[in-house]
Amino acid sequence: MTSDFKPGKAYLIEGKGIEQVKSEIKEWLGKKQIEIEEKGDFIQLYKSGHKTPFHFYALTYGYSDENKIRLVPHDKGTLIIFNKNDTAIFRHGMRKNLIRSMQNKKEILDPNDILLFAVMACIIPFIIRIRTEFNLLYIVPFIVITLLLALYFYSRQKSLLTNPEYYIEEYKGSEIYQNYDESDVKHISNCPSCNREIQAYWDICLHCGKKLEQRKDGQSRKNEKYFLAVIVLVMLLSGLVILYGNISLFTYPSSPPDYYSYSIVYSSNGYMQIKPSETFIVKTDISGGYRLLFDYNISSPIKVLCMDNDNYDLYNKGEECNFYNMPDKFANGETYFQAPYSGTWHIIFYNNSDQTVKANILIMRKNRADTYKTN
Numbered sequence: 495m496t497s498d499f500k501p502g503k504a505y506l507i508e509g510k511g512i513e514q515v516k517s518e519i520k521e522w523l524g525k526k527q528i529e530i531e532e533k534g535d536f537i538q539l540y541k542s543g544h545k546t547p548f549h550f551y552a553l554t555y556g557y558s559d560e561n562k563i564r565l566v567p568h569d570k571g572t573l574i575i576f577n578k579n580d581t582a583i584f585r586h587g588m589r590k591n592l593i594r595s596m597q598n599k600k601e602i603l604d605p606n607d608i609l610l611f612a613v614m615a616c617i618i619p620f621i622i623r624i625r626t627e628f629n630l631l632y633i634v635p636f637i638v639i640t641l642l643l644a645l646y647f648y649s650r651q652k653s654l655l656t657n658p659e660y661y662i663e664e665y666k667g668s669e670i671y672q673n674y675d676e677s678d679v680k681h682i683s684n685c686p687s688c689n690r691e692i693q694a695y696w697d698i699c700l701h702c703g704k705k706l707e708q709r710k711d712g713q714s715r716k717n718e719k720y721f722l723a724v725i726v727l728v729m730l731l732s733g734l735v736i737l738y739g740n741i742s743l744f745t746y747p748s749s750p751p752d753y754y755s756y757s758i759v760y761s762s763n764g765y766m767q768i769k770p771s772e773t774f775i776v777k778t779d780i781s782g783g784y785r786l787l788f789d790y791n792i793s794s795p796i797k798v799l800c801m802d803n804d805n806y807d808l809y810n811k812g813e814e815c816n817f818y819n820m821p822d823k824f825a826n827g828e829t830y831f832q833a834p835y836s837g838t839w840h841i842i843f844y845n846n847s848d849q850t851v852k853a854n855i856l857i858m859r860k861n862r863a864d865t866y867k868t869n
Contacts, residue, residue: 503576503586759776
């Protein structure tokens with residue numbers, strides 16, 4: 495046996511010789527646009543371009559040595575042995591469908607694949623959130639619905655696996671090693687009755703004769719617990735991120751996002767003029783969680799400063815003060831000022847040029863939960 499092949503799950507195809515099984519495998523994989531290469535008693539799988547259905551890439555995922563199938567003659571037919579590897583969990587469903595086709599049974603989506611798709615679907619909104627700053631609160635219903643649907647279909651598919659139309663049984667027996675060298679037999683545990691070493695594919699202990707049925711579904715139960723743990727972890731992390739990143743939302747106005755109330759703070763009602771080195775000041779009270787929206791048409795850029803009442807007093811005295819400077823490209827268009835806290839604010843339009851500026855300005859107040867164009 496080659497050193498790069500480690501026997502994993504095996505299935506017995508009764509009443510069919512190696513050549514017939516090999517022919518049916520080629521036909522099934524050909525429909526999935528997956529290429530193969532025969533290497534002695536091995537079949538090597540390869541990807542076959544963009545025509546391959548996405549899910550069937552699972553059969554060729556990983557390194558090429560992981561994607562081998564070995565055919566072994568058996569008294570009752572042919573054994574199909576898949577390579578054992580760490581990434582086998584991604585391909586179990588498709589491997590089982592290959593076996594179903596050999597046994598003239600219907601193919602079915604594996605329950606573990608449903609959980610994989612659910613986890614990937616829950617990750618996508620977080621990727622969108624990183625790139626677009628989408629509100630995390632809107633992601634929660636999507637994640638909850640996705641997980642509930644995934645668990646429903648997982649349970650449904652799990653129950654269907656016992657249906658005779660879909661049921662297949664993994665081969666359990668020492669015959670699988672009849673053509674292997676002694677060094678290829680891997681002992682993985684001890685018999686719970688006699689405490690002697692047992693092989694991976696034994697369904698009974700060959701030392702004491704005790705049944706080992708409790709081991710039969712051990713790996714599937716382990717996988718199931720693993721995926722359920724991942725789902726729970728995703729839900730917990732989602733809750734923590736939302737709680738941490740959006741706790742301040744509880745202090746925001748509770749008006750629905752589609753029904754914002756506007757109030758006009760200032761309107762020039764046509765063009766106004768600001769002479770060189772002069773200022774025009776708008777005073778308004780802003781509650782925390784609100785923003786001022788500017789809709790303006792100005793003949794040339796003008797400096798706009800926003801400062802609270804205390805800093806405005808310092809500004810009037812000619813002393814050093816803190817202020818928020820609107821973008822220097824403040825010209826025709828729209829922008830907004832977000833008040834960091836409640837209080838009286840002064841919007842100062844300062845013409846620092848040597849020519850008179852004509853402006854038409856409308857200032858409105860709106861809830862900050864809305865998104866708005868900035869310039």
